[in-house]
Amino acid sequence: EVQLLESGGGLVQPGGSLRLSCAASGFTLSSYAMTWVRQAPGKGLEWVSTISGSGVNTNYADSVKGRFTLSRDNSKKTLYLQMNSLRPEDTAVYHCAKDLTSLPSGAFDIWGQGTMVTVSS
């Protein structure tokens, strides 16, 4: 079964750091671009970051650029989102998602259930 499982969320103070992980199973991770999407409580979806299948190319939303770093270890079938200098507005459920095709299409066909990040003092 194709599956994504996020972990690493929790409560952190403003200015703190967290590292989210996304474990992939049932498909060859290196063949697909992967993306993080977040959803603040009661709000809509917000694209956060995308990484190419090889890991060479990454893109970030302006709201997280310079603070978040997306990486992948295809041998471990895991995606990582390092989040630094966290702000209250980063509070959200963070989902990792798989691209439908080997080329970044923006169509995310597999989503994890998400991990909650709460930034509060």
Next chain:
Amino acid sequence: QSVLTQPPSVSGAPGQRVTISCTGSSFNIGAGYDVHWYQQLPGTAPKLLMYGNSNRPSGVPDRFSGSKSGTSASLAITGLQAEDEADYYCQTYDISLNGFWVFGGGTKLTVL
């Protein structure tokens, strides 16, 4: 405020047809980029409902259809069912300073 505009809510009775619009600009939909749609049931992760403007992933009923014209896209649902009650999001690529992939603000579909 999202670069893709969706109505906050739509509603319809069982069996009826509803459409959800997604209005963009020349920086995204109007530039020719594909539009994708997601359905999010309460308390669950989003599910890909439509990709490449009008293509349904395996398992999505043909009651759902998508279209695109100019700077807008639409999702149509015919034969509305109670299980269709959910939030729906459109998504595409944006070439402006606003970002890479962008989502619409979402539309809450209520089945009366």
